[in-house]
Amino acid sequence: MASGNLKRLAILMVAAMSQGCMAQPGLTLHQSVGVSERVAGSPHNQTPKIVTDFSALARDNSAGVVNISTTGAKPQASMRQLWPPGGNADNPLSRLFQQFSSEFGGTTGPSSQTLGTGFVINPGGYILTDSQVVSGATRIRVTLRDGHEFRAELVGNDPASGIALLKIPAKGLTTVTIGSASDAKAGQWVASIGSPYGLNDTVTAGIISNMSRAVPQDSYIPLIQTDLTEGSGDAGSPVFSLDGKVIGIETPVNDAVSNAEGLAFAIPIDEAMKVERQLQQFRKAPHGRLGITIQDVSGPLAQSFGLAKPEGALVSSVEPDGPSAKSGLRPGDVILKMNGVAITDSAQLPVTVADLKPGSPVRLAYWRGNTVHDAVVVLGRLNENTFASTTQATAPDGLTVRELTPDERREVGAKGGVRVEKSVGPAAFAGIEPGDIILMVNNTRVSSPDQFRQKVKKSGNAVALLVLRNGERIFVTLDMG
Incomplete structure (x- = not known):
């Protein structure tokens, strides 16, 4: 009898030990490790869950994403060839693409056609997209996910920020949910739904590489850098956080940057919505301008200028007869405050200035000769030519x-x-x-x-x-x- 009890006890101990070492059905390897650590009472070393399923995000948001095709009076130098994709003409896939070339801009002649993506922000037909998608367009066509096509009205286009607003004659449209880029961090997962080469409903995923990447020649707004796959026709695509909210709009940047593999950029949705409200109300978005070129203050530069720490925005050039030149600013000045608010990062200054109306007076505190000076600058007007002058x-x-x-x-x-x-x-x-x-x-x-x-x-x-x-x-x- 005692011998039988000992056998049963041994069997139970083996089963318990096996259960503790085996991965539970349905869990990934990383989740199994986490479960084992929790059982062992060591929760501090748990491996984060890896995201592998974006199907729910795609299912819930695809209906709010639209395909945009435009016809322009002449080819747009800033846009790359959209269709067909480059490749060997003998490739069967390339031959398949050729049959759609007349539809998606493969023809040559006095007009040009480009593709892009947009997303519905209002059931009454308002659509947000990237400025370059519609720049120079004489005709804009929007195709919904269900195949319905509409000729779109350009409500307003603001190349300085990279935002354009369209309107189609439709009601009851499915919209996306607008979130905030301020809640996002580098290293977090994001997903995008776009139309590369006209292939709508294309879902890609990646992570945020940097939340504030300055690309001055393309926008006054610091951009979100990601490692999403970006192709021609993706411009204007919504970038989603994992909870299904839009935090950015994909935007093409200059070829020197965008041709690098693994680099994609998005306009933060918070700044985009500021511009959208102005476009909807006034059909344009006037921005203030200081008329200077600035750069970061590095540690060595701060030391050379006599600053206690790296801060502010260093003026590297001043536009002749511009707003700042008239107020006495010159290269080498370090702007520390604007209207009493500290400038902790040089990328902060252009956005703050651009949010103000031309003609607005601003108070600047700047560092020169180991002393803080004050100046009042009346802002000029920022326009698209500023970025290509x-x-x-x-x-x-x-x-x-x-x-x-x-x-x-x-x-x-x-x-x-x-x-x-x-x-x-x-x-x-x-x-x-x-x-x-x-x-x-x-x-x-x-x-x-x-x-x-x-x-x-x-x-x-x-x-x-x-x-x-x-x-x-x-x-x-x-x-x-």
Whole structure:
């Protein structure tokens, strides 16, 4: 009898031990590890749950996403070819795509056709999309998920922010839910529903890489950077948080950035809705402008200017006869406050200024000569030409440069040179920073972006640049190999 009880006890102990080590049915490996740790009383090392199912998000939101096709009077230089996708003409998939080319802009002639995506924000037919989708369009067509097509009215287009508002003659439409980008963080999962190459209902997923990426040539708004897959026709697609709320609008940026694999950008929905309200009420969105170019204040720069810590926005150039120039601001000033509010990050200043109306007076506190000074600036008007008014050239070395303004030439005492607007890849590795002025390429002076590009192209794998920074000149060698 005792022997039988011992056997049963041994069997129960083996079963209990086996149950504690086996993954429970229906759980992933990571979840099984978490369960085991909770059983062991060690909850602090639990592995986060990996998101693998976006079907509910797609099911609940696809009806609020629309396909947009436009016809323009002439080809749009800023838009890439949409259809057919590049590839071998002998590829069966390419031949299949060709039969749709006349529908999606594959024809050539005096008009051009582009594709994009939008989403319904009001049951009465209001649709939000990216500005570039409709820029230069003479005819806009919206196709709903159920196949119904409408000719759309352009309520307003604001290239400065990258936002456009459309209206179609329909009621009772399914809408998306507007969220807030302020609740999102780098590293979180997001999903997008778009129409790459006209293939509507295309769902992609990824994570947020950065919540505030400044791309000054494309928008005054710091953008959300993600690793979502982005193709032609995805511009204007809604970016969703995992709870199914829109936190951004996909937007194409300049080719120097967007051609890099794994980089996609979105306009934060909070700023987009501010512009949308103005477009709906006034059909335009006027923005204030200081007339300056700014950059971050790094630790070394803060030390050189006598600041206790890196803060504010450093003025790198001032537009001649612009609003700030009239108030006495000059390159080297560090703007610390606007209307009494501290500027902790340089990306904060353009958004704050653009939210104000032209003609508004603003009080600036700025640092110059180890002392805080005050100035009142009457804001000018920001428009789409502001982002394309200066000739630029992007070289294979990762440098984006522009011509010097007459005021900048006087300020640095140089007859020529080009100013660095962006530095990535080999240039960034060599230590070249935005705001630097390149005077020479391999002992040859340069005075325009085109000349700079030609000289670099002929320089081979090693390029010697004479760089002017904070009054000092130094040669920098770029390795192009």
